Amino acid sequence: MGILLVEDEPNVVSVIKRGLAEFGYEVSVAGNGATGLQMALDHDFDLVILDVMLPVMDGIQVCKLIRQQKTTMPVIMLTALDSTENIVNGLDSGADDYLVKPFKIVELAARLRTLLRRKGGDQQPKNNIFTISDLELNAESKIAYRNQEPLKLTATEYRLLEYFVKNQKKILSRIQILESVWDIDFNMGTNVVDVYVNYLRKKLEKGGGSKLVHTVFGMGYIMKEGEPDENTK
Helix, strand or coil: CEEEEECCCHHHHHHHHHHHHCCCCEEEEECCHHHHHHHHHHCCCCEEEEECCCCCCCHHHHHHHHHHHCCCCCEEEEECCCCHHHHHHHHHCCCCEEEECCCCHHHHHHHHHHHHHHHHCCCCHHHCEEEECCEEEECCCCEEEECCEECCCCHHHHHHHHHHHHCCCCCECHHHHHHHHHCCCCCCCCCHHHHHHHHHHHHHHCCCCCCCEEEECCCEEEECCCCCCCCEC
16 A cells, blocks of 8 residues: 655654554655655555645645645645644645644554545555454554554464454364464364463453453354353353
């Protein structure tokens, strides 16, 4: 998924590019307003992140000109100016959203997802982003987030979580989990699955997160939102 970042501060560019790469986004950069405008008009980017204070041409002008030709391209304005007047000017120029510096990358990524869903379905970068409730897993960067906070998982816990997320709403037997996550034929008497599911649950539910991994009596486990059914806990 292509994102255009129009920003002239190298440190900000570095942080945003590195941060969004972890979410699977490909970021192209323009260092001034005129170049950014030309790139936005010449290429079919999925979204534009546009700073207000830019050399050559400011972000307000750039946004207005983008809107004249590309009415549906989502635009997020970035600025260090948080006055109501500046925010209104940015939105009136055609921006879809407005984010005040400094900000957290997880917040920016959340804004991107919201705008991209509005544009046309839940467009997930490279089909490597998996979500359930407030849990998000990036299969490319191997990082998972709960309520926008990164989870500190061991390699095995991550593999287990990825398997659950990719097979959410399916009942998974312990032998299926053993073969898929560990890729080893364990003695069926082992409780390694139960132990690691317990580890994973504690990390997922830390801080009051809702329960996502449920036990299905006599069958295995299932990952799903909402209250457990009669045969699950």
